[in-house]
Amino acid sequence: MDTPLSPHPVAVRTLCEFTARAGDLDLRFTPSPTAQEGMAGHALVALRRPAHWLREAPLQGEHAGLLVRGRADGIDPTAQRIEEVKTHRGPLSNQPANLRALHWAQARVYGALWAQQQGLPDTALLDIALVYLNIDDGEETALSEAHTVQALRQHFQSLCERYRHWADQEHAHRRARDRALQDLRFPHAGFRTGQRELAEACWRAARQGRVLLAQASTGIGKTVATVFATLKAMPEQALDRVFFLTAKTSGRQLALDTLQQLPGHACRALELVARDKACEHPDKACHGESCPLARGFYDRLPQARRAAVESAMQGHALDKAQVRALALDHQVCPYYLAQELARWSDVVVGDYNHWFDLSALLFALQQQEGWKVALLVDEAHNLVDRTRGMHTVALEQTELLALRRPAQPEAIRKAADGLQRQWARLNRSAPAAYHPLEPWPEGWHRALVKLMQALGEHQAEHPTDIDPQRQAFFLNAWPLQTLAERFGSHSLIDLHTTHEGPKPLSRITLRNVVPGPHLAPRLEAAHSLVLFSATLQPWHYHQRLLGLPDDTVCLDVPSPFRAEQLQVQVAHRLSTRYKDRARSLPHIVQTMARQWHERPGNYLAFFSSFEFMHQAGEALQAAHPDIPQWRQERGMREADQAAFLARFTPQGQGIGFAVLGGAFGEGIDLPGSRLIGAFIATLGLPQVNPVNDTFAARMDALFGTGQGHDMAYLYPGLQKVVQAAGRVIRTPQDEGVLHLMDDRFAQARVQALWPGWWSAPKPR
Template sequence: MAHAATPRYRVAVRALCDFTAREGDLDHRFTPSPSAREGIAGHALVTGRREEGYEREIVLSGCHRGLLVSGRADGYDPRHNRLEEIKTHRGDLSRMAANQRALHWAQVRVYGALLCAERGLDSLTLALVYLDIGSERETLLTETASAADLTAFFEAQCERFLGWAEQEAQHRQARDTALADLDFPHAEFRPGQRELAEGVYKAAATGRCLLAEAPTGIGKTVATLFPTLKAMPRQGIDRLAFLTMKTPGRRLALDALARLGTAGQGGGGAGDRQRHLPLRVLELTARSKVCEHPDKACHGDACPLAAGFYDRLPSARQAAVARGWLDREALRQVAREHGICPYYLGQELARWSDVCVGDVNHYFDASALLYGLAQANGWRLALLVDEAHNLVERARGMYSGELHQRAFGQLHRSAPAPLVKPLGRLMRQWQALVREQGGADEGQAGQPTYRVLDDLPARFVGALQQAAAAITDYLAEHPGGADPLLQERLFEALGFCRLAESFGEHSLCDLTRHGRGRAVLGLRNLIPADFLAPRFAQAHSSVLFSATLSPVAYHRDLLGVPGQSVRLSVASPFRAEQLEVRIQGAISTRLRDREASLDPIVDELAGQYRRRPGLYLAFFSSFAYLQAVEARLARRHPELPCWSQSRGMREAERDAFLARFQPGAQGIGFAVLGGAFGEGIDLPGERLIGAFIATLGLPPFDPFNEALKARLESRFGCGDAYAYRIPGLIKVIQAAGRVIRSPQDRGTLVLMDDRFQRHEVRQLLPEWWRTA
């Protein structure tokens, strides 16, 4: 073992052992595990018990044939010459999966080899220290090994990995060479597209965050992917993550990558893509959408694709990276050919792919895969976030949670004997909390009542933590035989407790009562910046892009992007004469004026349709409002074709709604602002010639949004704008953006509400609109 001046490949100890030491079945049956905070506290507890002179967090590294392996060993006791790897757990240790135990031994043996080489030790005692979080009892598993044996083990692991490492180095060189010569996939840039591409390249080159507002229709997807790919070899960027808000965004990204891969080649299939551009592209998909056996648990005793997973993984992994193009269907095909789970194959391949295309939760969620890999492997990661105007609300959802009194009450009534007391204490705290927050257990006149709490209910959270611990211990003692609802309630409780640990001014706690025994306790994130800032700091560069990313201060404040972030606003290629914008200031869409607004809105819809028959979209603030206008239009103008969005439309129903928008057709489609048809749909030319928007899109003036307004006012001094006006108008501008999709399009936009005439509203509308 020796250190090379310039190692050809680097790998962390954990990643090395993950690759070489796992074997046997995939085993993801529920095993209650400590939280990250409990794990850190457990490590501190164990090391705090050790004698004076005990060494903690020892940085170690060693090289074998150009492969540099490095990591941090948990602790070393020089008095007993013992190297310790500390693991926290809950419940019966004998139920730990065999592949997990094998991984732990491999890690401590590799660390042992590195320590012996560094300090000239002839032998070493290796110890796996398992700390039960519940009892705080340590279980010590030890073995004594010579330095020669540990060196042989280390070199064997390196040899198993080295072929892969050399393959990866060759791939990286080929990838970077190809990307340096990459050509733009079209003969010329669209108006505004080059400006956006240059801004994205500069962000990647300088390692900064860019907030780019660029109009719909200029080709933002390829204008962000192309320059980032070009920057990867020169800036040493390891991975690119293209993150989307919805499934159609993933498809657009994959299509753009396909065009980039076959630029100037006239290519077609996935094989052509990879022959011309050696780039590994992986589509990350939710487990629920790719699971081949949704009725089976994720372990070898239940699922045939989990049995022997790690034994078949090497050949599947090799076949997958050789294929390179791994969208959902291609990944599934590779997995089926090798008889393993496609979801967990995809999780493994995220480590080895150059470009990952997936939902924003894969990087920004509390337990995000890509964020964890970037941290663990020290990646220089480039982020591209599409439709970034949605990230505020998506992130709020990621860091919010709620508990339902009725669900826990039902669990209490059917609970096994060991859980009756802890769940009983929890239910008593529920009742006490409800009494303290209003004196009644149900809303007035059958209506829900809502209240923002002054602080976290400490006694309730304490009882919840105790109940969660009791359920965890019970499940550890009864694996596989418990009611699935028990696990479901446990996950909810653990999630709530984790949020409670980080509770602060970025969130609020509220209580909604729907009737006796049916209260809902919520932890709602208001300012996602506090959670997202570390994610942006981890990335080498970030580009957030959208057609509606103004005002920039709103997104900077609420998303927590770095202070040196750059803003780019690409001028619209569209001309004012392409879009006739009318404000109907005589109409009020306020709740109190809804009934009076129906006939004026119908007059506007019918009048515009008579002047220019064709296809239109009409947007409303709610389904109730939509249905009222639709009914009034049908009564007064039964000859005018119309169809409408309904609650909870399935994909086939959404497709049928959009299928009505064909050249030569006529009519008005009714939709809810901010819903499935308010953004992300493309109806160019005659497929859509106008839109009516009968709302400012403002969130309801309810106690929650008033509390949000107060919190945002306190922190940023922009309560009304940040809570109401800006989010509403982002939806309006997105919906209006469906009308003009190319320089050839012509259309009409009618904004129906007197508040559109106000200065503070008009200044938020696109500059190229000329309102009348």
């Protein structure tokens, strides 16, 4: 028998957004408070209330098979007053009517839940209030309505009845999904070597609510193993959602293809793409007066949502193409339709930023809905750099200078002058072009906050006065101001000065060094987390930088490959260090030509930079014009990348030149004779520069002397090398050769980071 799932839980906000929103999508530029400012605003309102005022009061109630729950911002039980608190900037007259209606709907529902919880009689009166706090000046605007308990209950019940059909449908879908997943079978006749171990470890992580760090060779089928195991765990663990997060488009497609290989899983699968990839009218603004797909968006959304669910029930994945087709059929925005469908999808495939970024959609939905979520993080060796980037932001002084011209409003000009004085003071005190700012530049930061307040106040009071330079500065500075509130030893702030004009100008960058403190809420919110890749050693590198818990399970999956499949050769007497590159070219060319003539076929050659790559390519062409070659170019479009890979045919012969760490260093599959060898003429170490040296020093201070250099340089470099080498052996039948062309590859500490199945290197 099925385990009963009713009453169906639903958040107050979800209920109201589903039933009470109407009209246009309206995203005109109106500066709004940050999450931190919103929390501070709510705290300020609470301080102004009497001691008996209940803050963040948990409420819940049932109707029509629904369990509606949420937290009321404030309740005065003595006055029987329910307050819904919202923070804002600027005149409330600019607030869209549909947003005000949503706020009223939420406040009335909280009133009904309070009355139900307290057992109040139908005739009792409640004071329902919207309290808007201007975050800039602290002024409150309260709008209130008196309602009987009977009227509030009827309002609540009407929303529940309107949501009831959808909830019943979701209830039935959940039951059908879980039945299907209980019967799900692995899509292949058997597991590859190591694949079963990975699947079992992933299943245990979901059962135990643990973090799993799994290193598994490229080509064993990590995606199908992790997806299958997690889906199998969903019914037993009552998991609500599985989020498959990846760094590249190719990873998303592989996950979607894997789901198609699991027939009968009955999950709604959705692909999330970036806004610029989904926008149909990039020349228009996101509001009904500009974009036809924003006009009446919420009026047409129910039909589009229903059509999407019906399409998913027929077995169609809601990938980018399918969502676009559905959106255009119903004349709604594809990007925001996908955002809505994320609420109703069992498996969501998207970029890392959808969970780990400051404004991550999936994380916000989990917090709102209280979902029990399993995270699968593909190619997790990329996560350190990607999450560092999410929490790093720069601001150019040249952007500030545009705000000081006479045409700008006086308040903005004065605030910009104040920031410019502080910035010039920092420039004068900098002893070098690159200068870490220690201690934190308090004066500069205070001046930035004042300018941001002036910009926000002006824009709120004059919403039609759109100045591109003001808007650009605001949008660029806002993330820096937000991250500044979380500044600590895990980050640093620095100044980079140039002297191209009469006065020095600079760029200020707040850089994240250790993402862990930023990621902590995201890790805690997930029921289970599986991070998998072919290159995750040493374990402590990822555990420390990502802030993984002490009980993280580290699994090195047995490889299905044999040492004799890959001949590893090391050039013991060759240096590709920057100062030695010119001298290294003849030896590199000789090695490549000798190998190609001994065994003609397709090879990849990786270099540290485009410059070095082109130098080697020209040298090879001059000495051996008979060897076909093709090269990666800067900024290659997807079509150009596809053409590059198309040269690797089973009968082809030649050498493809590429940059290590670029588009062709990971995530490409060239099995069999499509690729029989690789040349790697670099250790892949990040460039030695003051920024990376500062990173190393900070990590020395945090993790112990000697750790910083390896964490900043060696580990990231060797991960790129192993990823690139992993292009050669893709199946248990493949055979190939790997030439590592640098004397440092002979060092024991470097070889300790290689995959365990590689053969002992042969000197050349």
